[in-house]
Amino acid sequence: MSNEHIDEVSGVPTTGHEWDGIKELNNPLPRWWVWTFYITIVWAIGYTIAYPAWPMLNSATKGVLGYSSRNDVKNELAAAELAKAEYAAAVQSKTVSEIAGDDALREFAVAAGSAAFKVNCVQCHASGAQGSKGFPNLNDDDWLWGGSAEQIQQTITHGIRFASDPDTRLAEMPAFGEIITPDQIVQASAYVASLSGPVQDAKLVEPGAQVFAENCAACHGDNAKGNKELGAPDLTDAIWLYGSGETAIAAQIRAPRHGVMPAWVERLGETRVKELAVYIHSLGGGE
């Protein structure tokens, strides 16, 4: 092999490599290309001086410009907070009804409330606020403690049966298994079920009404429409927190289950609670 391989067609030296008969011409680069290459090297050196780059034992060099992406995020978050400040102040100073009545403010509160809901509430009420057995659906129009924005705010603020909050919503249905006879329980549950649909044994309904009037009407009302002051549910509608049907109703009369919801005001603050109340009220079932 000679030292110089000259391509016959172009007269240009080749690199000396050959792949299946294909040789690579060794044309010199254009000068501007070479200079661009050198400039990128100089640029890279300057870049590592200006910006954080070189790894040291515990951290990396800071760079003379003092740039940090963490600071960028911090500044952006601060700017975002600042941009929200006007709305946040308005939410703080206004009542939930006033917020819900103002288009722009409601949009802001719903967005903020929706975010807070996803962090704090979905564990029980589910991601779409549809709840599950024992955990109320917040989309519907049936409210144990009232569905106005103010009432929802009150519920979130102080919770339900939350022992450490003196203002918590409190109601305790007695376990009637120890008060009335099993027969009476069957009769009462048949009566209650009959208020919203057909029952298996119509003969039980009349004595059941008697049992209801004596034991249940005090809280649930003579017409069984419930009482929001006491958190007593409406027994005539289609919505059942602990299940519909005579068996489920009988179980609830015998030994009622009681849900507990924490008071959120200490953890979230009043403003966030207001935003949550406006958001939940906007889900479509608010009164």
Added chain:
Amino acid sequence: MLDNTQVERLEAEAVNSARIRQPLYAPRKKVFPKRASGSFRRFKWLVMAITLGIYYLTPWLRWDRGPFAPDQAVLIDLANRRFYFFFIEIWPQEFYYVAGLLVMAGVGLFLVTSTVGRAWCGYTCPQTVWVDLFLVVERAIEGDRNARMKLDAGPWTARKLVLRLSKHTIWLVIAAATGGAWIFYFADAPTLIGEVFTGTAAPVAYITIAVLTATTYTFGGLMREQVCTYMCPWPRIQAAMLDENSLTVTYNDWRGEPRSRHAKKAQAAGQPVGDCVDCNACVAVCPMGIDIRDGQQLECITCALCIDACDGVMDKLGKERGLISYATLSDYNVNMAVATAGGSCSVNPSLVRTDGGAFSDKLAHFHIRKIFRPRTFIYMGAWSAIGLALVYSLLTRDRLEVNVLHDRNPQFVTLSDGSIRNGYTVKLLNMIPEPRTIIVTMQGLQGAEMNVVGVDLPADRSFAIAVEPDRLKTLKVFVRQPADQVGSATQTFKFRVEDKASFETDEYTATFNAPEIAR
């Protein structure tokens, strides 16, 4: 132990040894194109005026769209995500029109290349047009080819400094005007030009001007032919687009060779003499710095200035024009066969001429028929089909649309009276720049009624919604069906929107979900 004659000797050598190392770079050899004159040069002036005119003036054209839309004929409104082109307004989801135009541009490039070669490169490519413009400035200040070469080689005198400074200043002004014109496509031009000069325009406007000024100045003034040779992919692709019937700028060596500077002396000595007098006029005018007589080459942008230069010389010599001409490879091959007697000898000019000196009738000449061949028909067909499809789609497109998103979580809500409620996000698109009142109506879904959040009206099956001009309106809609009317777990119904004024309608088929037990 092996002795040193037993060691196997490999056939290898260090590729990067200093003995064979090539120079790392080659300095650019400067090109000093001479001013050409002739019909192609005149055509190029015209194309240059038209293309530059389109570029600089388009943003200043006005087009009345009423009070609710900008009155700039061509405007890319990035902030509001709208593209205006005279009577056409494009929303982001209609971007396929632009994609279609790009496909047409691609196929159009194939069509043009397969018929007239690299016409795009030679006449209309911005690089060519701006280099031409920059060369006009250079010639006006420094003189034509010889003066410029002398100036470049000479020492740095005060005169050279003044000439160079003024040339680069004017180049920079042109470059800044080029970058400046670009931004007017993206905002209201008369407003923006005031802002630019008072320093109140957005930073991105100044950055754009700076970047485009730098690229225009560098590409048009400093790098010139190197952009085409080193940076542009098209010279590489075009080799695949040309065929033997494509017109390219060709040196017709079948009549030019053997070239001779001393034709009479050679003729007297009985040697064959071609038409080329080796005056190098074609080389002097070439903006790419090539010799077209070397044949087709990657660097040639087919600007045809060498044709003008050569025709001028042929006129002076009293010979036929067209020693360098637009010709196809097939014609060239026929003529070469004539000139070389079928390849049996080197080019002999006496073979292409009759005894009287006229061209032999065996020579092939370009005929317009050659443009119409299957390949160009396919390109033309594809190009027209896409164009027609775009026009059809443009003429029949909706300017009122409705999109519906069904709430998935929860899919349905049982209300206290047992009725089932589903939530929907209904998006009304009013795609014309006029306010409209859109009637939103439910079709199907027996007994169901809807509520629109924010509209304080009792539940109904139809609502009139005011929509702002050229805007999307998002509605939250709750649809409620009484328990005894719920048909199945999944029912379909339609949201129908209608503009009573223009009779435009659109429909969206939505689903209504209910629990199995509710039936």
